[in-house]
Ligand SMILES: Nc1ncnc2c1ncn2[C@@H]1O[C@H](COP(=O)(O)OP(=O)(O)OP(=O)(O)O)[C@@H](O)[C@H]1O
């Protein structure tokens with residue numbers, strides 16, 4: 332698949348402090364990629380570099396084949412950005428905000444497009460209210476509507492769900508997924524809320540202190556970093572000692588036990604052995620969520 | 636240049652100003668004082684009370700007596716009564732610099748707020764993420780300060796003319812305002828000097844941390860104008876048509892060079908790095 336974003340050994344420092352260091356990555360057309368890293372790791376700076384609003388000190392960037400620093404306006408016409416602070420005018424109404432940005436972006440049929448987006452994001456009934464009285468959720472929705480005005484081919488979302496309630500976050504992520512499936516919009520999503528994006532993103536890029544730690548799909552990260560699995564078994568049996576039939580026991584809970592297994596292939600045998608002794612209600616592999624993987628990646632690169 | 640974007644920015648900013656009474660009310664109160672209260676009050680005062688009862692009038696009396704020979708002296712001395720001479724001098728000369736202050740004040744305040752206002756509202760970032768060249772954003776900001784300043788100034792000049800002529804008519808039995816020097820001032824000097832103030836303030840606004848700082852720096856532009864006011868009072872300089880033509884031309888020349896420098900030096904990346912957190 333075609334690479335729409337390509338960054339090769341980019342570096343950036345602000346007044347002598349290195350914020351991005353020799354960072355390389357790529358994003359293919361139609362992908363949803365999570366750019367993950369702790370506070371201050373350079374996520375927002377990366378998005379700004381990719382849009383050419385700040386210049387890199389070194390390295391090479393191409394977005395849809397364009398150089399962000401020399402062809403910025405052409406490139407920005409094809410990219411939409413939801414910034415961390417939604418960047419809306421508080422003294423104007425929601426509709427006025429969208430109409431302003433529509434004119435700024437030179438959108439034809441602006442009135443119709445604005446109406447469409449207001450209704451897509453359930454803001455029609457709030458369109459005449461000043462943005463200063465919008466709730467956090469309404470602000471984020473209006474911010475995304477703004478980013479989508481010109482039907483961008485690439486969408487950057489900088490912490491889109493921060494501050495949203497679980498329902499709001501779920502609706503938003505659902506909308507993002509839909510956008511990607513229906514219109515093939517490529518999406519780069521910056522966040523540190525790993526649980527929320529685990530199933531949404533096709534691929535993940537971990538950065539730390541402006542450097543690439545790791546990248547890959549959930550499966551690839553699992554294969555690389557999960558040397559052994561934890562299996563949680565729900566059963567009435569009580570186990571004594573530190574292991575059962577040479578399977579180490581990691582944890583005992585009321586009505587459940589967590590075993591350590593070498594790989595998936597070892598699981599059926601263990602389950603059969605337990606079943607011989609008594610009832611078994613459920614078994615689940617745990618510790619292979621994105622958060623666990625993230626910490627394993629961090630651990631593995633600690634000494635770099 | 637991107638006309639849609641220029642228009643969007645200019646209209647949005649003017650809408651923000653007009654929708655906030657705390658911003659526009661002070662912007663028109665001073666102009667209204669300069670164009671109605673001050674001239675109307677002084678002319679009525681001179682008509683109904685004795686000239687001597689005004690303490691500071693002595694300065695003007697001295698000044699008129701010492702006028703150098705020439706067109707100015709003739710145009711003032713055409714009036715027989717001393718009251719008439721004083722009123723004529725004030726209306727057509729003395730108040731002119733105060734009128735230059737009106738557009739300078741309005742355009743400076745709006746322009747001082749232009750970029751730093753976006754910064755403080757945290758909207759500068761989304762503005763700079765738009766596919767719009769920085770010159771168009773700059774032009775939008777310039778227009779949003781220029782148009783209100785000109786509209787208020789023309790409106791105030793109209794009011795000034797009405798107030799001055801109606802209050803002075805019983806004394807002169809003719810219309811004494813405007814003379815050519817005022818027309819030159821309004822259509823030539825005021826646009827030129829306002830543009831200068833706007834360019835200066837927009838640049839300041841793109842550099843400073845906060846609005847207060849921008850405003851303090853920008854307010855200094857009023858100082859040379861006050862100097863003009865006092866130079867007339869002391870007889871050093873009179874705002875006659877020829878001088879006004881020169882002043883306007885000088886400002887337009889400065890404007891032209893400022894624009895050249897700005898269009899080279901105004902840079903999206905620098906603005907973003909220094910102003911967006
Ligand atoms: N314009 C700037 N001037 C100086 N330093 C900056 C500037 N922009 C970013 N930085 C610094 O660069 C570092 C990375 O910031 P960045 O905002 O990219 O991190 P982030 O990963 O987005 O963090 P967060 O999760 O908190 O949003 C921070 O230490 C920040 O202080």
Ligand SMILES: [Mg+2]
Nearest residue numbers: 374375415489
């Ligand atoms: Mg950030």
